[in-house]
Amino acid sequence: MDTLTGNTRVTQSPDVTSTPVELSKRTTRLTARDVTVHYGSKQALHGISIDIPDRAVTSFIGPSGCGKSTFLRCINRMNDTIEGAKVGGTIKLDGEDIYDPSLDVVELRARIGMVFQKPNPFPKSIYDNVAYGPRIHGLARSRAEMDEIVHSSLRKAGLWQEVKDRLAEPGTGLSGGQQQRLCIARAIAVSPEVILMDEPCSALDPIATAIIEELIDELRENYTIVIVTHSMQQAARVSQKTAFFHLGNLVEEGNTSDIFTNPRNKQTQDYITGRIG
Amino acid sequence: MTDVTASRPLSERTQLIRKNLRRRHMSETIFRALGLLAIIVALGFVALLFADILRKGVPAFTQSNLHLTATFDPEIIDVGPPPGRIAGQSEAEFRAASLKWQREVAMLNWNKVVEASLRALAPAGYEIAAKDLLTIPETDARHRLREMFVADPSLLGQTVKVDVLASANADNWIKGNIDRSLPDSQQQLKAPARALIDQFVSNGTISMGFAWSLLTNVDSRAAPASSGLLGALVGSLYMMLIVIVLAVPIGVAAAIYLEEFAPKSRLTDFIEVNINNLAAVPSIVFGLLGAAVFINYMHLPISAPLVGGLVLTLMTLPTIIIATRGALLGVSPALRQAALGMGASKTQMVFHHVLPVTFPSILTATIIGVAHALGETAPLLLIGMKAFVASVPATPLDQATALPVQIYLWQGNENRNFFESHTAAAIMVLLVLMIALNGIAIFLRSRLERRA
Numbered sequence: 001m002d003t004l005t006g007n008t009r010v011t012q013s014p015d016v017t018s019t020p021v022e023l024s025k026r027t028t029r030l031t032a033r034d035v036t037v038h039y040g041s042k043q044a045l046h047g048i049s050i051d052i053p054d055r056a057v058t059s060f061i062g063p064s065g066c067g068k069s070t071f072l073r074c075i076n077r078m079n080d081t082i083e084g085a086k087v088g089g090t091i092k093l094d095g096e097d098i099y100d101p102s103l104d105v106v107e108l109r110a111r112i113g114m115v116f117q118k119p120n121p122f123p124k125s126i127y128d129n130v131a132y133g134p135r136i137h138g139l140a141r142s143r144a145e146m147d148e149i150v151h152s153s154l155r156k157a158g159l160w161q162e163v164k165d166r167l168a169e170p171g172t173g174l175s176g177g178q179q180q181r182l183c184i185a186r187a188i189a190v191s192p193e194v195i196l197m198d199e200p201c202s203a204l205d206p207i208a209t210a211i212i213e214e215l216i217d218e219l220r221e222n223y224t225i226v227i228v229t230h231s232m233q234q235a236a237r238v239s240q241k242t243a244f245f246h247l248g249n250l251v252e253e254g255n256t257s258d259i260f261t262n263p264r265n266k267q268t269q270d271y272i273t274g275r276i277g
Numbered sequence: 278m279t280d281v282t283a284s285r286p287l288s289e290r291t292q293l294i295r296k297n298l299r300r301r302h303m304s305e306t307i308f309r310a311l312g313l314l315a316i317i318v319a320l321g322f323v324a325l326l327f328a329d330i331l332r333k334g335v336p337a338f339t340q341s342n343l344h345l346t347a348t349f350d351p352e353i354i355d356v357g358p359p360p361g362r363i364a365g366q367s368e369a370e371f372r373a374a375s376l377k378w379q380r381e382v383a384m385l386n387w388n389k390v391v392e393a394s395l396r397a398l399a400p401a402g403y404e405i406a407a408k409d410l411l412t413i414p415e416t417d418a419r420h421r422l423r424e425m426f427v428a429d430p431s432l433l434g435q436t437v438k439v440d441v442l443a444s445a446n447a448d449n450w451i452k453g454n455i456d457r458s459l460p461d462s463q464q465q466l467k468a469p470a471r472a473l474i475d476q477f478v479s480n481g482t483i484s485m486g487f488a489w490s491l492l493t494n495v496d497s498r499a500a501p502a503s504s505g506l507l508g509a510l511v512g513s514l515y516m517m518l519i520v521i522v523l524a525v526p527i528g529v530a531a532a533i534y535l536e537e538f539a540p541k542s543r544l545t546d547f548i549e550v551n552i553n554n555l556a557a558v559p560s561i562v563f564g565l566l567g568a569a570v571f572i573n574y575m576h577l578p579i580s581a582p583l584v585g586g587l588v589l590t591l592m593t594l595p596t597i598i599i600a601t602r603g604a605l606l607g608v609s610p611a612l613r614q615a616a617l618g619m620g621a622s623k624t625q626m627v628f629h630h631v632l633p634v635t636f637p638s639i640l641t642a643t644i645i646g647v648a649h650a651l652g653e654t655a656p657l658l659l660i661g662m663k664a665f666v667a668s669v670p671a672t673p674l675d676q677a678t679a680l681p682v683q684i685y686l687w688q689g690n691e692n693r694n695f696f697e698s699h700t701a702a703a704i705m706v707l708l709v710l711m712i713a714l715n716g717i718a719i720f721l722r723s724r725l726e727r728r729a
C-alpha cells in the first residue's frame with residue numbers, strides 16, 4: 001500500500017484496490033463461535049461466529065448500537081468489567097479458550113491490547129504512559145531497556161519526533177491526535193499479539209486520521225489488528241477483512257474488497273451505499 | 278437614512294419568543310436576587326458571630342501583671358539550709374532528705390512574703406487588711422515565690438523583682454468588667470483593695486501584657502486568672518492524632534474496598550445504607566456507645582483522650598468513607614478502562630491510577646472530617662471528659678479534657694465576669710485551629726491538583 005498523502009485519501013470513495021490479501025492462506029489467530037452477550041436482560045449479541053486472521057487488519061462496520069464495541073470487548077474480556085454483562089459462546093486465541101476459568105485476564109490483556117475510541121492517556125508523563133505496561137508486566141530488566149522500549153514504541157506510533165524533547169510532560173497535555181497515538185504506543189509497548197481498536201479516529205481530524213491509518217497499515221506487518229470504524233472509506237483503506245454487524249448479528253464477513261464491491265447481503269449493500277446507518 | 282429592519286413587522290414567532298424572554302429574564306433576576314440575599318444573610322450571621330466572639334475574647338488575651346519586689350525575709354522563711362550530700366549517703370536517702378526539706382518550705386506562710394511586698398508598694402501607712410490585700414494578686418503568687426526559693430535557696434535574705442498575675446477579680450475591676458458604681462456589698466473586692474489597684478495601675482505597678490498563660494497554663498479553679506488551655510489543647514491533639522491514625526486508613530480502605538472490590542450484592546447495599554445512616558446518627562449516641570463499649574466493657578480509663586479519640590474515630594469514619602467513595606465514583610471510567618486494558622490488575626488500577634487522581638479530594642474530605650471531630654463536644658461529655666483536669670496529660674491514657682469541652686466548662690464557671698472573655702478566647706483558639714486545618718486542606722488541594 002502506498003503512503004497516504006495528507007487528507008486527500010480520506011475523502012475518496014472506498015479504495016477497494018488495496019493489496020489483495022489471500023485470507024484463506026493466512027493462519028487464523030482468533031476464532032469466535034456463537035458468541036452472545038447480555039446486558040442484564042437485554043441481549044446485545046446474538047451468536048457471532050467469525051475467524052480473525054493473523055497479521056492482517058479486520059474491520060467491524062455497522063450502524064450505531066449494532067454491537068461492534070460489545071464484540072470487540074469480548075475479545076480481551078473488557079466486558080468482565082461491566083456490571084451485569086454476561087458473555088456466552090467461545091472465543092479462542094491460538095486455540096486456547098480465553099474464557100477458560102484457569103486463564104488469567106491480566107495475561108490475556110497483555111497479549112491483546114486495546115485502543116479506545118476516546119484517547120485516554122493516563123494523567124502521567126508521556127514516558128510513564130508508555131512505560132506503564134512494560135513496568136507492570138515486568139518486561140524491562142533495566143532502565144536502559146525500558147528507555148529502549150519507550151523510544152521504539154513511540155517511534156512505531158509515529159509520535160517520536162513530536163515528543164522526544166518532552167517525555168516528562170504529562171500525556172494529557174498533547175493534542176487529541178497525539179494522545180491517540182500515545183495510546184497506540186502504550187498498547188504496542190507490551191508487544192501484544194492482537195491490537196483491538198474501537199473507532200480510534202472518531203475524535204480526530206483528517207490529517208491525524210491519515211497518520212493513524214498509515215500507522216495501522218505498518219503495524220499490520222507484526223500484529224493482528226481488529227478495528228471498529230464508522231467510516232466505510234477507512235475500512236476499505238486499512239483492512240483486509242471486513243465484518244458487517246446489524247442489530248447484534250454478524251450479517252456478512254469476508255475479504256474487504258469483496259464486501260465493498262459485491263456484497264452478497266441486501267442489508268450490507270444498503271449500509272455501504274449509505275441507505276441505512 | 279431609513280431604518281429598514283424597524284419597518285419590517287416582527288414575525289409572530291419572534292414576538293412569542295420575546296414575550297417568553299421577558300418572563301425568563303424576570304425569573305433569572307428573581308433567582309439571582311434570592312441567591313444574593315441568602316449569601317448576605319449567611320455572611321451577616323457569620324460576621325455577627327465573629328464580631329461578638331472577637332469583642333468578648335480579645336480582652337482575654339491581655340492580662341494584668343503585678344510587678345512585685347519580693348524580699349525573701351529570713352524571719353518568715355524560717356527554715357534550715359537545704360540538705361547537702363553527705364558522704365556515704367545513698368541516692369534514695371538524699372532524695373528523701375530533700376523532699377523533707379521541700380515539705381518544710383511548703384509549710385511556711387508564703388502569703389506573708391506576698392503581703393509584705395505588696396505593702397512595700399502601697400503608700401506608707403495605707404490602711405488595708407492583709408486578707409483584702411491578698412485579693413489583689415492571683416492566689417498562685419505564693420507558689421511562684423516558693424518555687425523560686427526551692428530552685429535557688431541562696432535567695433534567702435535577698436530582694437528580687439518578680440511578676441505575678443493580678444487576681445481575676447482585680448483583672449475584672451481593671452478592665453471594667455464590673456460596674457464600678459455598684460455598692461460595696463455587691464463588689465467582689467473591698468474598697469481599699471479597689472483603690473489600691475487603681476493606684477497600682479496609674480503608677481505602673483500593674484501593667485497589661487499578652488496573656489501567655491492562656492496558652493501555656495492548664496485550667497485552674499483556685500487561681501482563675503492563671504487558667505489556660507494547654508491541657509485541653511494537648512488532649513485535643515492526642516484525640517486528633519488518634520482519629521488521623523485510625524479513622525483515615527480504616528475509612529479510606531473501607532471506601533476503596535466497597536467501591537472498587539466488593540461485589541454488588543444485597544449485603545453491600547445493606548452496608549452502604551447503614552454507613553449513610555451512621556453518618557446521620559447524632560454524635561451524642563456515639564458517646565453513649567463509647568461509654569458502654571470502651572469504658573464499661575473494655576475497661577479503658579475514663580476521661581482519657583484514648584477513649585475520646587476512639588469515639589471520635591467511630592463518628593468520623595462514615596464521613597470519611599462517604600467522601601472517599603464519592604471521590605472514587607467521580608473518576609472517569611475511561612481511566613479505569615485504560616488501566617485494565619493495559620492488563621493492570623484491579624489493585625494496580627486502584628493504586629496506580631484511581632487513588633492518585635482522587636488523592637486531593639480524599640485528603641480534603643479527611644481534613645475536614647478531622648476538623649469536625651476536633652470541634653465535637655457531646656460524645657466527650659458522656660465518656661467523662663468534662664471533669665476538671667489541672668494537669669497536662671502526659672499520655673493519651675491520662676485524664677484530660679478537650680478544647681470544646683473546656684469552652685463548655687468555662688462557660689459554666691461561676692466567675693462569669695472573668696470567664697466570659699476566657700470562654701470567647703478559647704473559642705477563638707479553636708476557630709483558629711479549625712481555620713488552619715481548612716486552610717491546609719485548601720492549600721494541599723490546590724497544590725496537588727496543579728501537579729496532577
Ligand SMILES: Nc1ncnc2c1ncn2[C@@H]1O[C@H](COP(=O)(O)OP(=O)(O)OP(=O)(O)O)[C@@H](O)[C@H]1O
Pocket residue numbers: 039044062063064065066067068069070071082
Ligand atoms: N454497558 C452497557 N450496558 C447496557 N447496555 C449496553 C452497554 N453497552 C452497550 N449496550 C447496548 O448494547 C448494544 C450494542 O452496543 P455497542 O456499544 O456494542 O454498539 P456499537 O455497535 O459499538 O455502537 P456505536 O457504533 O454507536 O459505538 C446497544 O444496544 C447498547 O445500548
Ligand SMILES: [Mg+2]
Pocket residue numbers: 068069070198228
Ligand atoms: Mg461502539
